[in-house]
Amino acid sequence: DIQLTQSPSTLSASVGDRVTITCRASQSITNWLAWYQQKPGKAPKLLIYKASTLESGVPSRFSGSGSGTEFTLTISSLRPDDFATYYCQQYYSFPYTFGQGTELEIK
Amino acid sequence: EVQLVESGGGMVQPGRSLRLFCAASGFTFEDYAMYWVRQAPGKGLEWVSGINWNSDNIGYADSVKGRFTISRDNAKNSLYMQMNGLRPEDTGLYYCAKGSGYGSGSYPVYWGQGTLVTVSS
Numbered sequence: 399d400i401q402l403t404q405s406p407s408t409l410s411a412s413v414g415d416r417v418t419i420t421c422r423a424s425q426s427i428t429n430w431l432a433w434y435q436q437k438p439g440k441a442p443k444l445l446i447y448k449a450s451t452l453e454s455g456v457p458s459r460f461s462g463s464g465s466g467t468e469f470t471l472t473i474s475s476l477r478p479d480d481f482a483t484y485y486c487q488q489y490y491s492f493p494y495t496f497g498q499g500t501e502l503e504i505k
Numbered sequence: 506e507v508q509l510v511e512s513g514g515g516m517v518q519p520g521r522s523l524r525l526f527c528a529a530s531g532f533t534f535e536d537y538a539m540y541w542v543r544q545a546p547g548k549g550l551e552w553v554s555g556i557n558w559n560s561d562n563i564g565y566a567d568s569v570k571g572r573f574t575i576s577r578d579n580a581k582n583s584l585y586m587q588m589n590g591l592r593p594e595d596t597g598l599y600y601c602a603k604g605s606g607y608g609s610g611s612y613p614v615y616w617g618q619g620t621l622v623t624v625s626s
Binding site for chain 2: 399430432434436441442443444447453483485487489492493494495496497498499
């Protein structure tokens, strides 16, 4: 199975900061990677697919990059609504897998 | 508008069975892969199972393989998960999710609100 490792597990930042979350795969997944945002008590929301394609309606301050085994999610200028938990997920092959999550908290 | 409504969760003793349901509407169900994803209390997301549009490509997480069976009825716009031999570590909120396409290369796009499964004696 393909393992995904996210770093950091927790990230403290302030409104206006630029932040980056990393997701590393245990083997190449080309660009079959998605990013999700989840807020407490809510279902996950798709942000990015195919490593770098922004889902419709997602603000442009979110961006994704990478291929192969290393990927990043960047938020260019944090807004209060962005404080949440973020997950990467590979859909290269069954069984699909998620990273363990990165909790983005207010500093 | 896409709607996914899960049901069938509840409290059950270890070793027993449950069957989860996901009623889909607002899209052409038979054209899309579907998934189950769970989340234990206070923990991260865990992909459980996926099924392509015509049920000929199915996958399971190692943690549930041999105990859980995913299926779908395209005529009824419904997704199912038969869960046998339940364990305490199966406790969590189970989400149904609609894929981006019909099969390989599809990823979860829309999610329901989940149904809670509690396995405890």
